[in-house]
Amino acid sequence: MGIVIDGRAVAAKVRCSIKEETEKMIANGVTPGLAVVIVGNNQASRAYVNNKEKACEEVGIRSEEYALPEETTEAELLELIAKLNAKEDVDGILVQMPLPNQINEETVLNAILPSKDVDAFHPVNVGKIMIGNYDFLPCTPAGVMELIKETGTDITGKKCVVIGRSNIVGKPMAMLLLHAHGTVTICHSRTKDLKEIVKDADIIVAAVGKAKFVTADMVKYGAVVIDVGMNRDENGKRCGDVDFEAVKNVASYITPVPFGVGPMTITMLLKNTLKAAESRLK
Numbered sequence: 001m002g003i004v005i006d007g008r009a010v011a012a013k014v015r016c017s018i019k020e021e022t023e024k025m026i027a028n029g030v031t032p033g034l035a036v037v038i039v040g041n042n043q044a045s046r047a048y049v050n051n052k053e054k055a056c057e058e059v060g061i062r063s064e065e066y067a068l069p070e071e072t073t074e075a076e077l078l079e080l081i082a083k084l085n086a087k088e089d090v091d092g093i094l095v096q097m098p099l100p101n102q103i104n105e106e107t108v109l110n111a112i113l114p115s116k117d118v119d120a121f122h123p124v125n126v127g128k129i130m131i132g133n134y135d136f137l138p139c140t141p142a143g144v145m146e147l148i149k150e151t152g153t154d155i156t157g158k159k160c161v162v163i164g165r166s167n168i169v170g171k172p173m174a175m176l177l178l179h180a181h182g183t184v185t186i187c188h189s190r191t192k193d194l195k196e197i198v199k200d201a202d203i204i205v206a207a208v209g210k211a212k213f214v215t216a217d218m219v220k221y222g223a224v225v226i227d228v229g230m231n232r233d234e235n236g237k238r239c240g241d242v243d244f245e246a247v248k249n250v251a252s253y254i255t256p257v258p259f260g261v262g263p264m265t266i267t268m269l270l271k272n273t274l275k276a277a278e279s280r281l282k
C-alpha cells in the first residue's frame with residue numbers, strides 16, 4: 001500500500017519558509033506585491049483568485065485586485081497591464097484565465113513584463129525553462145517537483161512518464177524532470193501503446209483532465225504517482241486523473257485529489273512573487 005503524499009502539509013512547510021523570507025524582505029524595506037487581474041464573472045476564476053489572495057495575505061505578500069467587467073476590451077486590459085508593468089510596488093502580475101472571447105489570451109500574456117510574469121507563461125520565460133536557466137518555474141510543475149522531492153526519490157536516471165502535453169502543465173513538467181536527469185517520455189491523445197509506456201515508468205505524472213484515466217493495471221509496482229488532474233467523477237465528487245483507490249495499492253507514493261498538487265500550485269506562485277521582489281532589494 002502506497003504512502004499518500006499530503007500536499008497540504010508540504011505546502012504549509014514551504015509557505016512557512018516563504019513567510020520568513022517575506023518578513024526579512026519587509027524588514028529591508030521591500031514588501032512583495034502581486035497584482036491579480038480578473039475579467040468577468042467566471043465563478044471558478046473568482047474562487048481561484050480568492051484563494052491566491054488569501055495565500056498572499058497568510059505569508060505577508062501584498063496583493064491588489066483588479067476586477068474588470070465581462071465586456072472589457074483587449075485594449076483596455078492591455079492598458080492596465082502596461083500600468084502594472086510600470087508600477088514599482090507590483091512585483092508580479094497574474095491574469096486569471098480564461099478571459100472572455102473578445103480578448104486574445106496570448107496577446108495579454110505576451111504583454112506582461114517577463115520579470116513580472118510569476119506564472120511563467122511568457123515566451124521568454126518558457127524559453128528559459130527550456131534552456132534550464134530560469135527565473136520563474138511554472139507553478140504546477142514546480143509544485144509537482146517539490147512533491148517528488150518530498151518522497152526522497154532521486155529522479156536521476158529514472159523513467160518518467162508525463163501524460164499530457166499542454167503548455168501550462170505537460171510540456172514544462174517534462175522539462176523539469178529532464179533537468180533533474182530523468183529519462184522522460186511524454187504521452188498524449190495520439191500516443192500508441194500508452195498503457196505499456198506508462199506501465200514501464202518509475203515516476204508517473206498525470207495531467208490529462210480525464211477522471212480516473214490511470215488505472216492500477218497501468219502502474220508498475222512501486223512507482224511514484226503524481227496526479228495533477230482536477231475532475232468530477234460520476235457522482236460529482238472531486239477526483240483526479242488517477243484511479244486513486246486502486247492505484248494506491250500498487251504505487252510507492254501517490255498524491256490524492258483534492259489536497260495533493262493543488263495546494264502546491266498556489267505555493268509556487270508565492271515563491272515566484274518573492275523571487276520577483278528580490279530584484280527590488282538589489
Ligand code: NAP
Nearest residue numbers: 140164165166169188189207208209228229230261262265
Ligand atoms: P489540457 O490543456 O486539456 O491538456 C490535456 C492533455 O491531455 C493534452 O495534451 C491531451 O493530448 C492529453 N490527453 C487527453 N486525452 C488523452 C488520452 N485519452 N490519452 C492520452 N492523453 C490525452 O489540460 P491541462 O491544462 O494540462 O490540465 C490537465 C489537468 O490538470 C486538468 O484536469 C486540469 O484541471 C488540471 N490542472 C490542475 C492544476 C492544479 O493546480 N492542480 C493546474 C493546472 C491544471 P493532446 O495534446 O493530444 O490533445
